[in-house]
Amino acid sequence: MSIFKVLFTLVLTLVLAGPAQAAGPNLGILIYKYDDTYISTVRNALGKALEGKATFTMQDGKGDQAAQNDQLDVMLEKKVNGLIVNMVDAQAAGGVLDKIKAAGIPVVFFNREPDLGLIQEYDKAVFIGTNAADAGKMQGDIIKKIWDSHPDYDLNKDGQFQYVMFQGEPDNPEAIARTEWSVKQAELNGVKMAKIGQTYVCNWDTAQAQAAMESALAANEGKIELVIANNDSMAMGAIAALSNIGYNIEGGGKFIPVLGVDATDQAIDAINKGLMSGTVKQDGQAMGEAIAAVMLNLAAGKAPLEGTSYKFDDSGIAVRIPYSPYLGSK
Numbered sequence: 470m471s472i473f474k475v476l477f478t479l480v481l482t483l484v485l486a487g488p489a490q491a492a493g494p495n496l497g498i499l500i501y502k503y504d505d506t507y508i509s510t511v512r513n514a515l516g517k518a519l520e521g522k523a524t525f526t527m528q529d530g531k532g533d534q535a536a537q538n539d540q541l542d543v544m545l546e547k548k549v550n551g552l553i554v555n556m557v558d559a560q561a562a563g564g565v566l567d568k569i570k571a572a573g574i575p576v577v578f579f580n581r582e583p584d585l586g587l588i589q590e591y592d593k594a595v596f597i598g599t600n601a602a603d604a605g606k607m608q609g610d611i612i613k614k615i616w617d618s619h620p621d622y623d624l625n626k627d628g629q630f631q632y633v634m635f636q637g638e639p640d641n642p643e644a645i646a647r648t649e650w651s652v653k654q655a656e657l658n659g660v661k662m663a664k665i666g667q668t669y670v671c672n673w674d675t676a677q678a679q680a681a682m683e684s685a686l687a688a689n690e691g692k693i694e695l696v697i698a699n700n701d702s703m704a705m706g707a708i709a710a711l712s713n714i715g716y717n718i719e720g721g722g723k724f725i726p727v728l729g730v731d732a733t734d735q736a737i738d739a740i741n742k743g744l745m746s747g748t749v750k751q752d753g754q755a756m757g758e759a760i761a762a763v764m765l766n767l768a769a770g771k772a773p774l775e776g777t778s779y780k781f782d783d784s785g786i787a788v789r790i791p792y793s794p795y796l797g798s799k
Contacts, residue, residue: 493523494768497544498553499537501581503529505673506702507731507753508555511580514757515553522765525553532672534558541565545572551768552576553760559583560640566591575767579760582642585784595773596787597759601646604730604749607794608647608697609654611747614796615695615726616660622694622726629661632695633685635703637673647699647730665689671703678706686710696727701736701748704729708744717744724799732795740797747796756790763788 496519500512512527519525526544530537534557544552551574556562562583569576575593582601588594615622616630623630634652637644652662666685671677678698685693696711698704704727711717717724719742729736732750739745763773774781779788 493519493521493765494550495547496523496525496551496553496764496768497541497547497549498525498527499530499540499544499555500527501530501537501555501557502532506733506735507700507751508580510733510753511555511757511760514754515760516757518758518761519765522761523768530555530557532557534561538565541568545569548572550574551764553764554578556581556583559642563587566594569594575764577760577764577767579756582787585787588786589784593767594786595763595767596784597756597763598787598789599643599751599756599792600782600789601643602650603792604643604751605647605650605652606654607749607792608651608728608730608747609656609658611728611749611794611796612651612655612662612695612697613658613660615746616655619726619799624691624694629663630655630695631663631665631692632697633665633682633689633693633707634668635678635681635696635698635707636668636670637699637703639670644699648697651697651728665693671706673700673702675702675706675709678703679709680706682707682710683713686714690714693725696725698727698729701729701731701733704745704748705735705739708739712744719744726799730792737795740795743797743799745797746799747794750793750795752790752793759788759790 528540537557552569554576559581566587570591577595577597579597582598588596636648655662669681671681696707707727708717711725715723726746728746729748732748736748759779762777766773766775782789
């Protein structure tokens with residue numbers, strides 16, 4: 470057979486076969502906010518883990534629950550085979566889950582934890598996240614190490630760590646747990662803690678934290694001995710405010726220890742440069758891979774953890790990705 474006949478036969482076969490069908494299920498993915506640094510890591514890992522195994526549409530909720538509700542409606546109208554949901558407002562999960570249950574499709578909620586009782590009522594729902602208290606406890610352990618190794622940080626020599634607290638959101642269970650347990654664990658470790666001023670709620674945001682830290686410094690410069698932030702983005706905002714008045718800069722000089730959570734690239738760089746004292750790694754890569762594995766199982770009608778090494782916690786429907794501490798030399 471000539472080369473021309475071979476090519477003609479190949480083209481005719483492709484035409485008759487029609488367009489290639491994508492492998493796996495068609496999924497909808499709802500993200501609370503694309504520009505959250507940690508969530509960006511999760512969604513990038515999730516996309517890579519699903520590549521070649523599913524088609525998917527991902528939407529940015531931009532921190533607006535009403536917008537996310539509209540995105541959900543569109544995906545349900547398009548009859549996706551499964552949904553992966555990072556709630557804008559975890560307290561709105563009941564209404565979201567009702568719509569998903571009506572459609573009869575599986576769902577994996579992640580990161581921002583809804584009431585697990587709601588998820589337990591639907592046999593096609595799973596939550597993947599962390600144990601929020603653990604992040605706070607690890608911050609508390611880091612505080613103990615800093616206190617023991619740097620007595621010079623006790624500026625007024627009163628035997629207490631005077632700290633400023635930056636909380637992610639006012640009603641977010643993860644933010645509340647990190648705020649509570651960072652201090653409680655430090656105290657359980659024998660460190661006396663004394664909060665300066667209010668708890669600054671900065672919505673996980675760098676710019677808001679920088680403005681709040683500037684306000685705290687204006688009222689309390691020389692009194693602040695420690696900064697605790699629920700995430701690295703807010704920690705970086707605090708460091709920006711400090712560096713603007715000569716603290717926490719490369720090359721030494723005045724320094725106030727700052728702690729975060731997430732172990733973002735920016736925070737690790739700041740720790741390595743001696744601008745920040747420590748963070749707690751929240752493994753976005755591991756979370757993205759877990760979400761993909763569980764969702765693909767559910768969409769295929771399998772048990773959610775089939776063929777994986779993941780385990781449910783005591784709730785029977787939640788997988789917890791572990792944290793780990795990251796401590797610098799300062």
